[in-house]
Amino acid sequence: MSRKKLPIGIQNFREIREEGHYYVDKTPFALRLFDEGKYYFLSRPRRFGKSLFIDTLAELFAGREALFRGLHCTSR
Template structure:
């Protein structure tokens, strides 16, 4: 079993066979029942993986969720436009970057 140390991409975890703890039923509940959420978690606590999972869900990538709880819950698998802004690429402490 491969453990996803440092991997933040849901798609990479699924396609390359890494260990994944399925919480997609909670993700479905968050999307279908919620209005506005503020997702606050400590550092290194899965925020990027959660956002990556949401991204793939909203892009309608049903094949990535095969065998997971959300596969049985979601019936429509609509595709929505997704804007992904990554703030990890630059050092924002340096003026002008």
């Protein structure tokens, strides 16, 4: 069994998924954003994945289903 690479410094969801990097699924949080409200302020410390999360949302809205296979949002 080979280990997945860590996505150090990568803020692009597509690159992480297509190149087989380790990814912690944050799509449950994205689905909550869609279902539960209007306005959000993403306040997190530096280097906490804000850019990656925004890129993940962009890919969800673009409908790139293949990138999300095996993640929480496709099991819904």
